[in-house]
Amino acid sequence: MNIRTLCLGILSLQEASGYEIKKEIEEGVFNHFIDASYGSIYPALTQLNAEGLLSVRSEEQLGRPDKKVYAITEEGKTVLAKGLSVVPARDKYKSEFLFVMLLQHLLSKQDIGRAMGKQHADLMEDLARIENCNGENCSDEMSNLPGAAFVAGYGRTVLRAAADYLEQCQPELKKQTFKAAE
Amino acid sequence: MNIRTLCLGILSLQEASGYEIKKEIEEGVFNHFIDASYGSIYPALTQLNAEGLLSVRSEEQLGRPDKKVYAITEEGKTVLAKGLSVVPARDKYKSEFLFVMLLQHLLSKQDIGRAMGKQHADLMEDLARIENCNGENCSDEMSNLPGAAFVAGYGRTVLRAAADYLEQCQPELKKQTFKAAE
DNA sequence: TTTGGCATATATCAGCTTGTTATATACCAT
DNA sequence: ATGGTATATAACAAGCTGATATATGCCAAA
Numbered sequence: 001m002n003i004r005t006l007c008l009g010i011l012s013l014q015e016a017s018g019y020e021i022k023k024e025i026e027e028g029v030f031n032h033f034i035d036a037s038y039g040s041i042y043p044a045l046t047q048l049n050a051e052g053l054l055s056v057r058s059e060e061q062l063g064r065p066d067k068k069v070y071a072i073t074e075e076g077k078t079v080l081a082k083g084l085s086v087v088p089a090r091d092k093y094k095s096e097f098l099f100v101m102l103l104q105h106l107l108s109k110q111d112i113g114r115a116m117g118k119q120h121a122d123l124m125e126d127l128a129r130i131e132n133c134n135g136e137n138c139s140d141e142m143s144n145l146p147g148a149a150f151v152a153g154y155g156r157t158v159l160r161a162a163a164d165y166l167e168q169c170q171p172e173l174k175k176q177t178f179k180a181a182e
Numbered sequence: 183m184n185i186r187t188l189c190l191g192i193l194s195l196q197e198a199s200g201y202e203i204k205k206e207i208e209e210g211v212f213n214h215f216i217d218a219s220y221g222s223i224y225p226a227l228t229q230l231n232a233e234g235l236l237s238v239r240s241e242e243q244l245g246r247p248d249k250k251v252y253a254i255t256e257e258g259k260t261v262l263a264k265g266l267s268v269v270p271a272r273d274k275y276k277s278e279f280l281f282v283m284l285l286q287h288l289l290s291k292q293d294i295g296r297a298m299g300k301q302h303a304d305l306m307e308d309l310a311r312i313e314n315c316n317g318e319n320c321s322d323e324m325s326n327l328p329g330a331a332f333v334a335g336y337g338r339t340v341l342r343a344a345a346d347y348l349e350q351c352q353p354e355l356k357k358q359t360f361k362a363a364e
Numbered sequence: 365t366t367t368g369g370c371a372t373a374t375a376t377c378a379g380c381t382t383g384t385t386a387t388a389t390a391c392c393a394t
Numbered sequence: 395a396t397g398g399t400a401t402a403t404a405a406c407a408a409g410c411t412g413a414t415a416t417a418t419g420c421c422a423a424a
Contacts, residue, residue, distance in 0.1 A: 039380095062389080065387085088279045158343050
């Protein structure tokens with residue numbers, strides 16, 4: 001599955017501009033398991049539009065470039081369904097943190113403590129975002145989907161397990177929980 | 183942190199060829215949190231050697247290209263230490279599985295079941311590899327490192343939490359545990 | 365027995381992705 | 395006024411993946 005399918009998937013829920021898709025990926029339910037940059041989103045939208053899988057509408061803006069709002073076409077929906085039904089690729093997880101921890105004998109205690117603290121703070125941030133998207137403060141189309149609860153639950157479980165493990169190894173981290181989750 | 187630091191890190195533990203580094207990443211302790219392809223490893227080794235951070239020794243092979251065994255130099259060790267002490271980048275996690283599950287309303291029950299089964303099997307495979315690398319059947323330099331227990335524990339915790347979550351959502355998966363872990 | 369698949373070993377490259385920069389403007393806080 | 399944040403698109407160097415090419419030996423299946 002590639003960015004094309006990703007864009008089609010998001011646009012099957014609500015029409016959006018490239019900027020809004022990026023924002024949705026960064027701040028929405030997707031946050032903890034999807035990444036995409038402008039450099040891949042904009043070309044993908046242009047291409048999908050050229051192929052008739054999307055339609056565009058230009059919205060004029062004050063002092064900004066026109067907003068190009070994309071919507072999925074019937075043909076786009078067909079292609080999306082086909083793209084989703086192939087067995088998904090294996091999850092990819094990359095962690096510099098774990099690499100550094102494996103080679104911890106080459107580092108000072110300070111460096112290790114800093115890495116642990118950063119990792120814990122990152123996990124807390126991701127956890128907070130998941131809870132945020134589920135609450136009332138999020139009028140997100142995504143969070144009302146039938147699959148949203150499952151996905152949020154998966155993320156919550158995994159992130160919480162990782163945070164618990166770190167806190168167990170270094171109990172001082174528990175104090176920072178409140179600060180980081182705010 | 184980039185492939186350069188990754189190669190230096192592995193070579194700080196044992197000298198190896200590009201092929202062996204790839205194998206180590208695929209089958210060793212790294213497996214669940216590091217990825218790297220030949221297309222990045224070979225150029226990195228050539229470059230690091232040109233910069234004097236590695237030394238090479240050619241081993242003749244029967245009916246195969248010469249094996250180029252790389253070893254880290256003193257200068258390489260210095261550069262590695264510097265590379266490791268910068269605060270590690272945030273973990274990256276990409277999951278087509280979760281994306282598909284979020285859009286499950288567009289799929290058949292069969293497709294969803296297949297995706298769940300695949301995800302569960304993948305998790306079991308990763309878990310089995312972690313236990314394998316810790317046992318006696320693994321004469322791996324990596325698994326004797328002071329940091330190895332922490333890293334294996336982190337992986338075990340997170341993967342087990344994910345598998346438990348899936349099994350809780352779809353209890354039929356528990357039966358497959360044995361098959362997949364074999 | 366021969367055919368195909370797997371393991372060893374390096375190298376290359378198209379194509380995709382990231383991360384950054386450029387462009388343009390408004391608004392808010394310092 | 396100066397800098398940061400937010401909206402919006404575009405483009406590009408640099409990096410990485412996944413596939414392919416090359417060459418050979420070994421083992422199992424047909």
